[in-house]
Amino acid sequence: MRPDLFQSPDYYLLDELLSDEHKMVRDAARAWVKKEVSPIIEEYAQRAEFPKQIVKGLGEIGGFGPYIPVEYGGAGLDQISYGLIMQEIERGDSGVRSTSSVQSSLVMYPIWKYGNEEQRMKYLPKLATGEMIGCFGLTEPDYGSNPGGMVTNFKDMGDHYLLNGAKMWISNAPFADIAVVWAKNEEGRIHGLIVERGMEGFSTPETHNKWSLRASATGELIFDNVKVPKENLLPNKSGLGAPLGCLDSARYGIAWGAIGAAMDCYDTALRYSKERIQFDKPIGATQLQQKKLAEMITEITKAQLLTWRLGVLRNEGKATSAQISMAKRNNVDMALTIARDARQMLGGMGITGEYSIMRHMMNLESVVTYEGTHDIHLLITGMDITGFPAFK
Secondary structure, three states: OOOOOOOOOOOOOHHHHOOHHHHHHHHHHHHHHHHHHOOOHHHHHHHOOOOHHHHHHHHHOOOOOOOOOHHHOOOOOOHHHHHHHHHHHHHHOHHHHHHHHHHHHHHHHHHHHHOOHHHHHHHHHHHHHOOOOEEEEOOEOOEOOOHHHOOOEEEEOOOEEEEEEEEEEEEOHHHOOEEEEEEEOOOOOEEEEEEEOOOOOEEOOEOOOOOOOOOOOEEEEEEEEEEEEHHHEOOOOOOOHHHHHHHHHHHHHHHHHHHHHHHHHHHHHHHHHHHOEEOOEEHHHOHHHHHHHHHHHHHHHHHHHHHHHHHHHHHOOOOOHHHHHHHHHHHHHHHHHHHHHHHHHOHHHHHOOOOOHHHHHHHHHHHOOOOOOHHHHHHHHHHHHHOOOOOO
């Protein structure tokens, strides 16, 4: 394993826009990634295994619900701090960031926003430390980009609900203690339910043979006449807007996270270009390699400005779903392009586990698809600016 020599690019001096607290939070996450993630992640990716021993550390650096209020176990940080933590974790690995994103935005967020006080106190403190891990059940075998078509359902049986159905492509599912599951009631209205491991009829088979997010645990959620206590229904919001609100928070985190992956690829390629000698000079002294590097740093800088402004809007309560959608699509596409160009710069070495680039590239092929595909996000922007929905 090569030493983690990462240096973060800041071409437009964006650090001057950050508070001392922002930089402290980011630097702590960066130091933790260098110490705990970088030395082991290639091995775990090769083995297709999630490094469970890092869960406690993720909690300690604020990787789980950093914006959750202190009274519920969170750090009470703002949205820019949340974004910076996601950036640093994904600089290490997108799969590790996925675990953090799911816990923060798709499990803790709905319990905080849509749950009652009893649910918040029961689950959030343990989720914040990583003592408890959660997952989010929305996507189904036949309903991905159209989650409103879900068939997972629950019936009121008097003293409990009876849940049936299945979800797939669920991060954290194989080892999650709880699942926030979205299902339709008998009237067809979507509600969130907290399903706990150990409930009879609830199983979480793992998904194998992935070429992407190999250091992240992915699985299914199977509900076969699961008896869910009525107190496990999230009472404060229903309808498709409820899970979509969670996805706004997660997509925002992804927009920051993708920058981390892009920065790591750029930094690796830049360093390699100064060390690799061909035709009696470093390849970084050639025009074509400089073109690649110049385009990389330009796109990273644009993405940094985009997400910083989006973070300010999130802090002010002004960010729209469409604005978040634009940032997620743009930044992941940017990161994929940079990963591919960086891989070319490293030649054959770029496909080996000695460098992080190929792992980032494979991971980003999932990130560009989950939580809204590249094309769906284009249509969201299109609908926002024209007023015409083109989904059907």
